[in-house]
Amino acid sequence: MKNKLFITLIFITAGFIFVQTINAATLTPTQPTIKNQIDELKTKIASKVAELNLVEKRGIIGVVTASSDTQITLSDINNNVRIVDVDEITKFFSSNSKTFGISDIKTGTRLGILGLYNKQSRRILARQVNELTTEAKIIFGGVSVLDSKNFEITLIKENEQKIVIEVADLTKTYSYSSGNLVKFGFSKIKLTNTALAIGFTDKNDPNKILATRLIILPDVDLTSRINLAPSVAPSIPPSTGSGMKLFPIKR
Amino acid sequence: MKQERVILSFIMVLIGLLVAGLAFYFYQSTKVVSDRSNASIVSTPTPTTAPIIFLSISNPINESVVSNKTLTVSGKTEPEATVIVITESGQQVLQPSSQGDFSTTVILSDDQNLITVWALTPNGESTSIQKTVTYSMENF
Numbered sequence: 246m247k248n249k250l251f252i253t254l255i256f257i258t259a260g261f262i263f264v265q266t267i268n269a270a271t272l273t274p275t276q277p278t279i280k281n282q283i284d285e286l287k288t289k290i291a292s293k294v295a296e297l298n299l300v301e302k303r304g305i306i307g308v309v310t311a312s313s314d315t316q317i318t319l320s321d322i323n324n325n326v327r328i329v330d331v332d333e334i335t336k337f338f339s340s341n342s343k344t345f346g347i348s349d350i351k352t353g354t355r356l357g358i359l360g361l362y363n364k365q366s367r368r369i370l371a372r373q374v375n376e377l378t379t380e381a382k383i384i385f386g387g388v389s390v391l392d393s394k395n396f397e398i399t400l401i402k403e404n405e406q407k408i409v410i411e412v413a414d415l416t417k418t419y420s421y422s423s424g425n426l427v428k429f430g431f432s433k434i435k436l437t438n439t440a441l442a443i444g445f446t447d448k449n450d451p452n453k454i455l456a457t458r459l460i461i462l463p464d465v466d467l468t469s470r471i472n473l474a475p476s477v478a479p480s481i482p483p484s485t486g487s488g489m490k491l492f493p494i495k496r
Numbered sequence: 497m498k499q500e501r502v503i504l505s506f507i508m509v510l511i512g513l514l515v516a517g518l519a520f521y522f523y524q525s526t527k528v529v530s531d532r533s534n535a536s537i538v539s540t541p542t543p544t545t546a547p548i549i550f551l552s553i554s555n556p557i558n559e560s561v562v563s564n565k566t567l568t569v570s571g572k573t574e575p576e577a578t579v580i581v582i583t584e585s586g587q588q589v590l591q592p593s594s595q596g597d598f599s600t601t602v603i604l605s606d607d608q609n610l611i612t613v614w615a616l617t618p619n620g621e622s623t624s625i626q627k628t629v630t631y632s633m634e635n636f
Contacts, residue, residue, distance in 0.1 A: 253507055302561040302632075302636075303559045303560070303561060303630075304559055304560070304561050304607075304608050304628060304629070304630025304632070305559050305608075305628055306608050306610060306628045321628075322610065322626050322628060323626075357607055357608030357630070358608075359561065359607070359608075359630050359632055359634065361636070362559075372634065372636045373607075373632070373634065375607050375608065377608065380610070381584070383582060383612055383614070383624070385614065385616070385622050385624075387620075403622075421578065421580075421589045424591055426589045439616075439620060441580060441614065441616075443582060443587070458587060460580065460587065460589070462578065462616065464578070464618060465578060465616050465617075465618060465620055466618060466619050466620045467620045468619065468620030468621055468622070469619075469620075471620070
């Protein structure tokens with residue numbers, strides 16, 4: 246019995262020693278110096294690659310929502326909030342002023358930023374800040390009103406918003422039909438034509454566009470979501486028997 | 497006899513530890529991380545008003561900086577659509593191929609350029625995509 250126990254004990258001890266030896270053999274490199282050097286080099290290369298990939302050149306356009314001496318917050322073309330860092334080597338340009346700088350940037354200013362975008366922080370370190378002119382508006386809709394006297398058309402959009410398009414002398418009017426883009430006259434525009442107008446908002450009327458370009462698209466039908474039928478709104482208030490006019494209560 | 501019992505107990509404890517250790521090792525090595533842990537991260541998509549017609553722009557990449565004034569604008573839309581590429585200085589009207597592919601070149605202005613691509617189907621459905629491309633020779 247004693248012998249059996251002794252043999253069992255020897256086997257267990259031998260087993261432990263065997264396991265420890267295998268572990269030690271697998272953990273200890275055969276050529277420690279070369280392998281370590283390779284690993285170190287790999288780590289260095291990986292960190293350098295990561296560093297290079299972390300930043301990239303980018304250019305964005307946005308409207309200023311806030312600004313300080315070192316930072317500009319913009320709303321970009323997709324209405325995303327973008328944070329732009331400004332430092333001492335950032336250059337500022339404006340066609341309106343030669344001394345344009347960070348102090349001239351106000352809320353609502355449209356800027357073009359060129360700089361280094363950090364993918365981790367999602368911020369741009371600006372290298373160049375350009376003041377841009379107002380963004381051109383692009384309106385697509387159906388012609389609902391033709392005002393030949395004032396050279397204006399009214400486009401109705403899918404959301405039923407009506408935009409007056411002023412067609413001036415500088416407006417380039419085209420028609421695109423059967424694969425050809427040709428110059429077009431105002432007199433040839435018809436009601437229910439679809440059109441794409443490009444221009445700038447009138448300072449006095451936000452619902453009016455001063456068109457620089459107008460493309461009439463006779464081959465494109467009006468979408469069913471655009472309703473050109475005049476809205477039935479009672480212009481004359483209903484009369485009561487006593488002759489008093491009843492006006493709706495305006496709140 | 498008493499000494500034998502002590503040794504036997506010691507051996508049994510060792511065997512027990514060994515068996516427990518092996519069982520734990522095998523459990524750890526065969527454990528599979530279930531996808532259920534990731535399931536909580538996936539948010540339910542909120543319904544949005546998706547454009548009725550398909551339009552994608554493969555080139556240019558939004559916010560890219562280029563050193564060539566000539567830029568290729570390419571993408572894919574409905575084959576029967578009319579595509580209008582609008583830049584600050586001009587516009588081009590295109591008809592896509594039978595697969596819906598379209599491509600054209602535009603000339604960039606200095607600094608930031610806003611390129612708008614509209615796709616219009618014959619039944620009046622429309623969608624548009626805007627891209628910002630910056631022309632710059634600056635090295636920084």
